Amino acid sequence: MTRPPPEPLLDVRRLSVTFMTRERDIAAVKDVSFALHQGETLAIVGESGCGKSTTGLALMGLIDRGRGTNVTGSIDLVRKNGTRCDILGMDDRALRGVRGNDIAMIFQEPMSSLNPVYSIGAQVIEALRQHQDIDTRAAGEKARALLADLGIGDTNRCLESYPHQLSGGMRQRVMIAIALSGNPRILVADEPTTALDATIQAQILELLQKVQQRTGMSMIFITHNLGVVGEIAQRAIVMYAGEVTESLPVSALFEHARMPYTKALLRSLPRLGERKSEKLAVIPGSPPNLGNRLSGCAFHPRCEYFLKGRCDAEHPGLDRVGSDHAVRCLRWRDLEAVA
């Protein structure tokens, strides 16, 4: 690994997203900060409702503000031409220039992201022509080359097909092709393999890594699957109830995680090597409802190290553990002493 340049490509500071409903405010994302460097893959990990997808949408400027939605903080992006911009401060027109060219996104369910009434060819060509000044014929050639690069054998047939005629893995490849059509420097991938079968998931992960090696793009990989994180990312941030609870290099994730939530999540993961007689470790309770504000640490009702009068009273800040490791837990020092 080359050392990342000091200046990050993407710098997210104190991002908060609040949805205001009649009854209460729902803080989907609270004070999230992170940076992404050139060529790096950052994983955002968490269970449903932790705010990971909302964060992803915010990065693309896809959260409609006003009408009861409040977005604060800043998302600083270094564009291809070297200028800087704050995604949160841009209007729709300006955002259109950024999306696809500088930062692109792929989603979990490729079927609902593709238009069912247009052929794949039409959709890939449309994306290419949006980003590059070329005619339809040249775009057709490029589309073919792009799909071939992504491991699609019969590109002509694929281009003529409609989304429903393709398998899930093929559809996801097409989505990746569309996302790559503007040669973005950052790809935000929101659970891109969750809807796919295990063997197809492995294909897509390998494909994304290949693309990354070839183009040097950075990736933000949003997932609930810690196993996938180990395979694809260099850094991980773990989210819970809208907050970053731990941020660390993936090399430390499996052995040196400090936050009880991260550790519990790791233990509850089914593994291949374990004997059947070993019970899976369980996190009691269920992920929190963001509408109900809890005092203290958001994880305290489920935490095995919960300390009455402390964890339910004081909201922990994000503490630095090392140069590149931060944890949101009041007790991480004591817990380490015990361990």
Place this chain on the structure above:
Amino acid sequence: MSAPAEAQLLEVSDLRKWYDIRRGVIPRVRGHVRAADGVSFSVRPREVLALAGESGSGKSTIGRCVLRLIEPTSGEIKFAGRSITHLNRRDLRLFRRKAQMIFQDPYGSLDPQMTIAEIVAEPLDVQGMVSGRKDRRGRVIELLDMVALGPEYADRRPHELSGGQRQRVGIARALSVGPELLVADEPVSALDVSIQAQIVNLLEELKQRLNLAILFISHDIAVVNHISDRIATVYLGRIMEIGPTRRIIDSPRHPYTEALLSAVPQPGLERRKRIVLTGDVPNPAHPPSGCVFRTRCRYALPACAAERPPLREIGKEHYTACIRDDVFISATTPKLQRFDGIETQMEPVE
């Protein structure tokens, strides 16, 4: 393990489920989708057998045929020694006291208009197994307690419950009639990781306490590893390999099992070279000749196209449908790498 003479609870032999493909202005049968194509296996009392495979492999079809929720095209299913293939409605209803199902989607499988108590008690009413309201209420509370839900849940409705709690309700409903066999179709796939573990452990506990046998259908071979006694890997409507869990996980002998295991992302492992299958699952309306896996198999030979390989016994209770003994014995899986107590397969040396 038990003596071979022990009676089987469930015996499935040569099960076929072909769906007709009808096309044309005057619809005529133009072909068949072979969702299950000659599947045989058995489940002992108190045993967990897992069917593992990708979507479209036919594992759910097999599970539904076993309970006769759909009618098999051919083949025989025996429960406790008695054929259930041709039961009439009345006998079928009695059979369902013995065998019940848990579904994948805890949102779609509970009627949003019914209270939890009504949902859990419905099979009891259908089967005429309760007398009077008091009796019913008592049974419901008991069943909810069995799945670790308090009595306060009885009068709530599904939308007030989380995914994990709903799945518990689904389990309580299945258990209400006191079955000996549960067919669990992807019971944890729709749940969060932290909740998955809760449900897997709950099923394991209930199995011990109630002497249940479970046919556990899942695409996730890591989950299956934690609960099953035996695993069958299924591909395009056929069983590729079946054997005791440890043997399937530690020394698989079928290339499909090998690929399925290799595809599981495992935390804490050094990045390893994966066996990535090329291509997609073929269309089950036109399965490849011979071995159905051969089009994606890295060990395929011309001979693999000739004949459909039967399941052969290669160890105690361990069967595989592959003709290539040579590659596995010489090259692949016995070389396990130990890392942090986790065993993994290495890329075979070619």
